[in-house]
Amino acid sequence: MIKFVNVTKRYPETGDVLRNVSFHLQRGEIAFLTGHSGAGKSTLLRLIAAMERCSRGQIVLDEQELCHVKESQLPFIRRKMGFIYQDYKLLQDRTVFDNVALPLVIAGFGHHEIARRVRAALDKVSLSGKEKKYPLALSGGEQQRVGIARAVVNKPPIIIADEPTGNLDPELSEEIMFLFGQFQQVGVTVLIASHDISLITQLNHRVLKLDHGQLVSS
Amino acid sequence: MKRVNKNRIRKDPPVRPVRQDTRQTKTAGGNFVDKLNAYRDLHAHALFSSLGRLIASPFTSIMTIAVLAIAISLASGFYILVVNLQQLTGNLETSNQISLFLRDDVSDAHANKLAGSIRQNASVQDVKLITREQALAEFKTYSGFGGAINALEKNPLPIVIQVLPKNTLEDKQGLENLLKSFQQSPEVDIAQMDLQWVERLQSIMAVARLFATLLNVMLGGAVLFIIGNTIRLELHNRRDEVVIAKLVGATNAFIQRPFLYTGFWIGLISGVSAWFIVTTLMLILRKPVEKLSGLYEGGFHLLFLSFTETLSLIGISSGLGVLGSWVILIYQLQHTKPE
Numbered sequence: 300m301i302k303f304v305n306v307t308k309r310y311p312e313t314g315d316v317l318r319n320v321s322f323h324l325q326r327g328e329i330a331f332l333t334g335h336s337g338a339g340k341s342t343l344l345r346l347i348a349a350m351e352r353c354s355r356g357q358i359v360l361d362e363q364e365l366c367h368v369k370e371s372q373l374p375f376i377r378r379k380m381g382f383i384y385q386d387y388k389l390l391q392d393r394t395v396f397d398n399v400a401l402p403l404v405i406a407g408f409g410h411h412e413i414a415r416r417v418r419a420a421l422d423k424v425s426l427s428g429k430e431k432k433y434p435l436a437l438s439g440g441e442q443q444r445v446g447i448a449r450a451v452v453n454k455p456p457i458i459i460a461d462e463p464t465g466n467l468d469p470e471l472s473e474e475i476m477f478l479f480g481q482f483q484q485v486g487v488t489v490l491i492a493s494h495d496i497s498l499i500t501q502l503n504h505r506v507l508k509l510d511h512g513q514l515v516s517s
Numbered sequence: 518m519k520r521v522n523k524n525r526i527r528k529d530p531p532v533r534p535v536r537q538d539t540r541q542t543k544t545a546g547g548n549f550v551d552k553l554n555a556y557r558d559l560h561a562h563a564l565f566s567s568l569g570r571l572i573a574s575p576f577t578s579i580m581t582i583a584v585l586a587i588a589i590s591l592a593s594g595f596y597i598l599v600v601n602l603q604q605l606t607g608n609l610e611t612s613n614q615i616s617l618f619l620r621d622d623v624s625d626a627h628a629n630k631l632a633g634s635i636r637q638n639a640s641v642q643d644v645k646l647i648t649r650e651q652a653l654a655e656f657k658t659y660s661g662f663g664g665a666i667n668a669l670e671k672n673p674l675p676i677v678i679q680v681l682p683k684n685t686l687e688d689k690q691g692l693e694n695l696l697k698s699f700q701q702s703p704e705v706d707i708a709q710m711d712l713q714w715v716e717r718l719q720s721i722m723a724v725a726r727l728f729a730t731l732l733n734v735m736l737g738g739a740v741l742f743i744i745g746n747t748i749r750l751e752l753h754n755r756r757d758e759v760v761i762a763k764l765v766g767a768t769n770a771f772i773q774r775p776f777l778y779t780g781f782w783i784g785l786i787s788g789v790s791a792w793f794i795v796t797t798l799m800l801i802l803r804k805p806v807e808k809l810s811g812l813y814e815g816g817f818h819l820l821f822l823s824f825t826e827t828l829s830l831i832g833i834s835s836g837l838g839v840l841g842s843w844v845i846l847i848y849q850l851q852h853t854k855p856e
Binding site for chain 2 (some may be wrong): 348371374375376377378384387388389390401404405406407408409410411412453469
């Protein structure tokens with residue numbers, strides 16, 4: 300589902316941030332991406348999100364080559380992925396419903412279908428009944444779950460999470476990880492960037508470890 | 518989006534009928550009609566939410582629109598000025614009349630005789646004599662300087678003979694020969710071909726027209742830049758929203774849409790305001806202008822912006838609004854990348 304073949308990313312200012320990274324995540328696989336800060340985690344995620352192009356190598360996402368694809372194709376590739384962020388990236392001036400509905404509105408769904416799917420997604424993250432609330436009225440854990448609902452509402456085959464538990468206490472983190480496990484079970488590929496060692500060791504998932512831009516274990 | 522979706526929640530029953538559910542799962546994004554409706558809803562939403570945003574920050578909106586309205590009304594003001602002047606020269610165009618201003622010492626009787634002899638000329642169609650008294654009376658009636666004229670001891674106006682050449686003398690050479698023959702007669706102080714005036718006026722008009730066109734192009738450019746800058750600021754203020762929309766797969770067309778509608782509204786409202794400004798100015802000018810026109814025997818009526826001209830004014834300003842936004846969006850969206 301996510302395939303990196305000898306991917307190198309070079310910035311003119313800092314040199315190689317990723318060097319010859321290769322790995323392959325199968326459909327329905329869940330993996331942690333870890334490493335010290337500056338190891339290249341964010342760059343790797345940005346490459347998957349197609350916010351950056353790789354300098355060398357090949358990235359294949361759901362049979363779609365990413366490094367040389369036309370700019371106009373990128374939005375459609377991004378719709379195959381759900382992104383979850385440490386800072387949630389919610390729109391503060393929109394309700395929970397509108398935040399979760401955004402990917403569906405963008406994809407051009409009719410409003411009946413949008414309402415149905417948003418409710419289903421909110422139900423999945425146990426936020427039913429909070430549709431009309433604004434993000435600021437919710438706790439951190441709830442906001443993160445809104446972010447997760449937004450990431451999965453479009454039923455993407457891939458979920459990318461960047462430090463999803465960074466701002467949450469262990470109990471909430473466990474809850475979030477449980478959710479990811481559920482998505483994995485329905486065939487979604489999940490990649491979680493994290494340096495929460497206790498969480499990683501506790502769950503027996505595959506770990507991709509980056510060190511100075513190189514993949515040292517996978 | 519807020520209000521629309523709230524309504525959607527309220528309208529929808531909590532459980533959809535089963536039949537409809539199965540129908541909608543057949544295709545990924547619902548059926549074709551649903552998609553079409555969704556597309557229409559997106560446009561309608563962008564149209565009204567952008568207007569809502571303008572109203573939500575009235576001070577900024579009014580400032581921008583005021584500047585634009587003044588620029589647009591300057592442009593259309595110059596346009597309507599030229600149209601009115603053109604109407605003036607248009608009236609004069611057919612006249613190739615020659616005016617003979619007689620010397621002060623020529624008496625009315627002598628002038629009458631001269632007019633009679635000119636009438637005999639084969640190339641003259643008509644002759645009209647304006648005596649000093651007639652000229653004075655006319656001037657008093659129309660100029661508003663009656664009192665001042667009364668204070669003069671002597672009538673300062675000369676006798677004028679207006680000669681209308683035959684139409685056969687269309688060519689310039691013939692007219693000029695006729696003019697020369699009049700100039701040589703001792704009674705005539707100045708012989709002047711009105712056509713010369715018309716020609717001069719027409720070339721002045723051509724310059725004025727060109728000037729107005731150049732000015733309008735410049736003001737149009739200013740409108741583009743002002744709208745572009747307004748949209749750039751708006752884009753800057755809503756950067757988070759743009760970035761998040763990009764991350765969840767929004768195309769540039771989707772992101773641009775509300776901003777293009779903002780540009781459209783700004784252009785439209787500025788255009789309508791400019792129309793009000795120009796029309797108000799012209800209503801103020803109408804009376805004095807028509808009084809002035811009386812001095813020229815009333816052939817002149819102030820032209821206002823016609824229906825088509827009003828439509829084009831509003832159309833062009835809305836168009837400039839969309840264009841200005843579009844240009845800046847193309848440039849800015851390429852440079853808006855999430856961290």
